[in-house]
Amino acid sequence: MKAMLAAVVLVLATACGADRSGAADDGTTLTLWTRAATEAVSKAYADAYNASHRNKIEVTAYPNEEYPAKLASAAGAKALPDLFAADVVFAPQYAAQGLWADVSEQFKSLPFKDSVAPSHVRAGTWEGHNFAVPHTIDLSVMLYNKDLYAKAGLDPEKPPRTLTEFTEHARKIDQLGGDVHGTYFGGNCGGCVEFTLWPSVWAAGGDVLDADGLSAKVDSPEMAAVFAVYRDLYDQGVASPASKGEAGPTWLGALQGGKVGIAPGPSVWLDAIEAKGVEVGVAPIPGITGGESTFVGGDAIGIGATSSKAEQAWDFLAWTMSDEAQVEVVAKRKGVPVRTDLAANKHSSADPRLVTVNGLVAKGKTPYARNFNATFNDPQGPWLTTVRGALFGDASAALMAGNEAITKSLRQE
Amino acid sequence: MRRRAVIGALYATPAAVLVVLFFVAPLLLVGWMSLHRWPLLGKPRVNAPDNYTAIGDNALLTTAAWFTLRYTVIITVLLFVIAFGLALLVQNRRKGVGFFRTAFFLPMAVGFASASLLFLGLLSEEIGPLPLADGSPALGSAVLLVLWRFAGFNMLILLTGLQAIPVDVYEAARIDGATRWQTFRRITVPLMRPTIALVLTMMVTGSLLAFDQFWILTRGGPDNSTTSLVMLIYREAFVRLDLGSAAGISVVLLVLLAVVSSVQLTVLRRRSA
Numbered sequence: 113m114k115a116m117l118a119a120v121v122l123v124l125a126t127a128c129g130a131d132r133s134g135a136a137d138d139g140t141t142l143t144l145w146t147r148a149a150t151e152a153v154s155k156a157y158a159d160a161y162n163a164s165h166r167n168k169i170e171v172t173a174y175p176n177e178e179y180p181a182k183l184a185s186a187a188g189a190k191a192l193p194d195l196f197a198a199d200v201v202f203a204p205q206y207a208a209q210g211l212w213a214d215v216s217e218q219f220k221s222l223p224f225k226d227s228v229a230p231s232h233v234r235a236g237t238w239e240g241h242n243f244a245v246p247h248t249i250d251l252s253v254m255l256y257n258k259d260l261y262a263k264a265g266l267d268p269e270k271p272p273r274t275l276t277e278f279t280e281h282a283r284k285i286d287q288l289g290g291d292v293h294g295t296y297f298g299g300n301c302g303g304c305v306e307f308t309l310w311p312s313v314w315a316a317g318g319d320v321l322d323a324d325g326l327s328a329k330v331d332s333p334e335m336a337a338v339f340a341v342y343r344d345l346y347d348q349g350v351a352s353p354a355s356k357g358e359a360g361p362t363w364l365g366a367l368q369g370g371k372v373g374i375a376p377g378p379s380v381w382l383d384a385i386e387a388k389g390v391e392v393g394v395a396p397i398p399g400i401t402g403g404e405s406t407f408v409g410g411d412a413i414g415i416g417a418t419s420s421k422a423e424q425a426w427d428f429l430a431w432t433m434s435d436e437a438q439v440e441v442v443a444k445r446k447g448v449p450v451r452t453d454l455a456a457n458k459h460s461s462a463d464p465r466l467v468t469v470n471g472l473v474a475k476g477k478t479p480y481a482r483n484f485n486a487t488f489n490d491p492q493g494p495w496l497t498t499v500r501g502a503l504f505g506d507a508s509a510a511l512m513a514g515n516e517a518i519t520k521s522l523r524q525e
Numbered sequence: 526m527r528r529r530a531v532i533g534a535l536y537a538t539p540a541a542v543l544v545v546l547f548f549v550a551p552l553l554l555v556g557w558m559s560l561h562r563w564p565l566l567g568k569p570r571v572n573a574p575d576n577y578t579a580i581g582d583n584a585l586l587t588t589a590a591w592f593t594l595r596y597t598v599i600i601t602v603l604l605f606v607i608a609f610g611l612a613l614l615v616q617n618r619r620k621g622v623g624f625f626r627t628a629f630f631l632p633m634a635v636g637f638a639s640a641s642l643l644f645l646g647l648l649s650e651e652i653g654p655l656p657l658a659d660g661s662p663a664l665g666s667a668v669l670l671v672l673w674r675f676a677g678f679n680m681l682i683l684l685t686g687l688q689a690i691p692v693d694v695y696e697a698a699r700i701d702g703a704t705r706w707q708t709f710r711r712i713t714v715p716l717m718r719p720t721i722a723l724v725l726t727m728m729v730t731g732s733l734l735a736f737d738q739f740w741i742l743t744r745g746g747p748d749n750s751t752t753s754l755v756m757l758i759y760r761e762a763f764v765r766l767d768l769g770s771a772a773g774i775s776v777v778l779l780v781l782l783a784v785v786s787s788v789q790l791t792v793l794r795r796r797s798a
Contacts, residue, residue: 177744180763180764181759181763184565184762184763184766187565187566188565188768205766209565209566209766210565211565300746300747357747359744417566418566485764486760486764490760490764491744491749492745492749492752492756492757493764494584500748517584524765525562
């Protein structure tokens with residue numbers, strides 16, 4: 113009875129609007145965990161919330177690779193923080209394991225619930241219940257070096273509109289010679305490859321996974337064709353030879369060096385690359401013969417299942433999705449708003465590239481699978497073996513064997 | 526008499542409590558967990574023997590087991606030869622020998638994870654003074670690290686064994702006209718057997734349980750070529766979040782280790798008897 117009453121109060125409180133906090137903003141201190149890659153955004157949210165609320169959010173960040181293990185051991189010890197964010201592709205697993213508290217009721221009461229990034233919301237859903245909401249959005253896009261485009265006689269304002277055009281541009285830039293290379297990719301990093309290659313498959317109308325994340329379609333003609341494009345670029349030396357060993361940590365550094373013509377990568381790197389004096393153009397990732405898509409990545413966030421401060425924690429979560437937070441915190445830092453109705457805002461209109469990026473959220477996908485991490489992101493998972501075979505070994509055998517191994521891993525209880 | 530027994534028990538209690546708390550209890554818990562589907566949160570349910578039958582089905586197991594064995598053989602041979610060599614070098618009191626003993630032992634003062642990170646930095650293509658390009662021998666760098674870190678420690682144990690051999694025995698041998706090689710083969714090695722047994726057992730167990738060095742240096746790559754058995758356990762527990770399965774593999778590895786160690790100790794001790 114008491115719990116039900118609390119739920120009703122909670123619903124009423126959030127229904128009154130996320131900006132005006134009621135009883136849930138009572139001066140409670142809440143702990144929030146996040147991975148290093150997301151630390152800056154989490155802290156920006158926390159600072160703005162702390163400045164206008166009585167509750168206080170304390171952000172702790174952990175190294176990216178150690179973060180999942182940190183969460184798992186905290187869950188095992190029943191000592192999860194009040195709030196924690198996680199790579200959105202891990203969300204179905206955490207939701208299925210019950211690491212986040214159920215926020216279905218609270219979420220339903222949000223006036224803007226229908227415009228919250230749909231693929232992120234889906235990722236935080238397990239058996240019809242919502243466990244997480246979007247925290248940050250990171251999209252995969254084509255990042256190209258405008259100076260190298262000009263030097264190679266290409267028009268810096270005309271990025272490729274098909275993957276075939278992408279290879280032509282890359283080849284032309286590679287001919288500049290010296291230490292300049294046409295393109296670059298993370299050939300020893302499962303996460304990097306899914307993030308940058310899958311959109312080309314989706315753009316061609318293909319798919320890599322079924323909707324429930326229980327069957328792989330890695331051996332589809334669409335996926336094989338995309339692998340073949342990157343394989344050729346590597347074989348011909350158009351892609352930097354370092355692409356083969358790139359496991360992730362030095363990926364950004366390679367693009368910051370200004371020696372790569374065009375490469376798919378995270379939209380959030382735009383600023384980091386430009387900070388090194390490289391002028392960057394942004395374009396959607398195309399399919400082989402056209403179309404465009406993106407991998408809607410980033411982090412989802414939910415309330416720790418063992419937290420006793422769920423009401424206050426939801427006050428923070430609802431606020432992070434409000435117009436105020438999305439425009440004045442996220443868009444102001446050139447981030448992608450987690451709400452599709454805020455894609456065009458006063459900050460994005462200042463930089464046309466951001467409008468391109470923001471507009472992709474509705475077109476892109478976030479793949480959904482409970483065993484996503486163990487199958488695709490973990491270096492010991494079957495996806496990386498498949499990728500290595502498809503790019504550097506016997507491609508057709510690798511894709512066939514890989515499809516079976518991946519499906520088996522996806523279905524493992 | 527009774528009083529003495531009570532006092533004796535009291536003296537032993539602190540140690541016994543620690544052993545129960547930090548060894549027996551976790552051990553029993555791991556066994557218990559291996560019989561269950563054990564989620565991070567929520568109620569475990571019995572699923573025996575699923576966690577054990579699934580081990581044979583694990584695609585990574587063969588690679589990991591083979592790699593761990595290969596690594597164990599390489600490390601045990603190299604580490605033993607180097608550690609014994611070092612011990613023989615600094616066996617006798619001479620001028621400056623203290624300096625070398627300290628120098629050989631010093632890497633042990635660096636934590637193993639820190640040492641691994643040191644090597645990672647040292648060999649990094651980005652920041653290292655000794656950069657290793659792509660396709661570099663991942664196993665080789667890990668072996669080098671382990672030799673550097675542990676040779677001194679094993680030298681120290683072997684040194685105590687060497688110094689426990691009475692000088693009279695060597696003198697008697699010299700009077701009988703034994704050569705240096707004969708002295709080593711017929712006196713040093715036989716009298717060192719218990720120490721050698723100890724050192725070899727520690728090396729084999731340590732290598733079969735290798736984790737830190739590969740986790741930090743190679744993450745099990747490239748292409749799973751340096752994935753050890755313990756990394757497999759880590760993957761079950763912290764990536765797949767399946768604690769029951771991780772416990773199952775741990776129990777099997779524990780049994781395996783117990784068998785290997787008891788065989789090893791029996792063989793080495795019997796010959797010394």
